[in-house]
Amino acid sequence: MKIDQVPEAIRGHLIPHPQGEMFYRCLGCGSVHDISRLLYTCPECAGVLLLEYRDTQTLGPSIYRDVLDYRKVINFRPLNGVFRYYEYIAPVIPPEHIVYLGEGGTPLVEANGRLKGLVGRDFYFKLDGLNPSASFKDRGMACALSYLNFLLKKGSLKNVLAICASTGDTSASAALYTSYISEGIVLAVLLPRGKVTRQQMAQPLGHGAKVLEIPGVFDHCMKVVEYLSERYDVALLNSKNSWRILGQESYSYEIAQDLNWDLENIVVVVPIGNAGNITAVLSGFLKFFKAGIIKALPKVIGVQSEHADPVFRYYSKPRDKRKFEPVEVSPSCAQAAMIGNPVSMPRVMRLVDEYEEMGGGENFHVVNVKEQEIMDFMLRANRNGNVVCTQGGESLAGFKRAVDLGLVEKDKIGILDSTAHMLKFISFQEMYFEDRFDPAYEVVPKEELKNFPVELTTPTFKSAPKQEDLERFTREMGERVAEILGLNPKK
Ligand SMILES: *Cc1c(COP(=O)(O)O)cnc(C)c1O
């Protein structure tokens, strides 16, 4: 739609202008810091930061909802992605500096009858694997890189060395966005050797990032990146970077908008790794709730594998017994969430308290699931018309667990996060089909979920035919196919 086709009362609010101020707030000591510095931890107490706003004007909820609906259909590229929600993301970035590579606006796909029957509730997958680098990480990266792009174009930043540790998808996304900006920024990524899939590895390589492999798991890479960011002049692109959290809040905003702002009966299910995503989901719903844009906070359920479940362990204790303790991870098919010491845990604790308080309690839970369930549910989801990754399988397994535990009432509808595309994690499907799982995974393939290609030959043809044999080849091969498929001859 063209902008001049939009009703006049809305038109003036469609294209935003930078306004107000943003600043970092430390969740440890409460101190406030200027955003002109690249800051990832509090300079005073090393606590984790979140971004807040000062002097921003927002519209009333009813007109703002209309503005958002029109932004969905107008042809104004900077707002076609996560910045549709500009006022609640980063209202200090001029629209001309927003980097839009096709992220956000991912579909809600309703589970078919068979899949619903398996779980006993109605639900949808939100397919965040349909982002440009095929994971939800693009939401946060679009925001973090738009901000860096703004500083670069303004000239207040030069020759940036961006860096991140990654279980695969952060590096893929960071590589995509930095390669687009290209001038004045280069990226180095630290990956745990042997702990990212070939498809994930191909992405930062293909986008030209410097890829460094470290022995160990993600938590070790993160330690090294933290060491570097404290001592050297680097721009950190992990979710410790609070700009990424803001972009990822768009996930919640889209759910609200796509459900016509009614979240009364909704249960949102999210896999937890480094806990950046769950932070953003909670924060996004809270912001829209406080602004009156939504009238109810949905229930939020985090899911972790038994092989990497520090957040589950924390919340499964009674409130007065809770003390956060990192865990040592063991191999997990939900490899992108295989993290024992989530960086955003302090953010989660803060937000959960607020979420429960504002929602009247009992609206946040964490469940854990078996590796076997992650794989079986991923395969079943994809056998019913979805394209979910192992972490999407984890969401479905977690939803089922929550239903069995009585956390999801009969009339509730699930929105399950499939955080990446199935193809990124296809090596786990291959290990399942070929029975190649290391025992440490604790996955035993079920015969009925396996699938293989059938190789066809005939006594005459073991390889492709010559041109003059084509007729015979077609006949013999056709009869083999008919036999295998049990086809009935036409009457
Ligand atoms: C990063 C990632 C996660 C975990 O998200 P956190 O923000 O680290 O909790 C889950 N699934 C996929 C596919 C990811 O790339």
Ligand SMILES: [Zn+2]
């Ligand atoms: Zn502090």
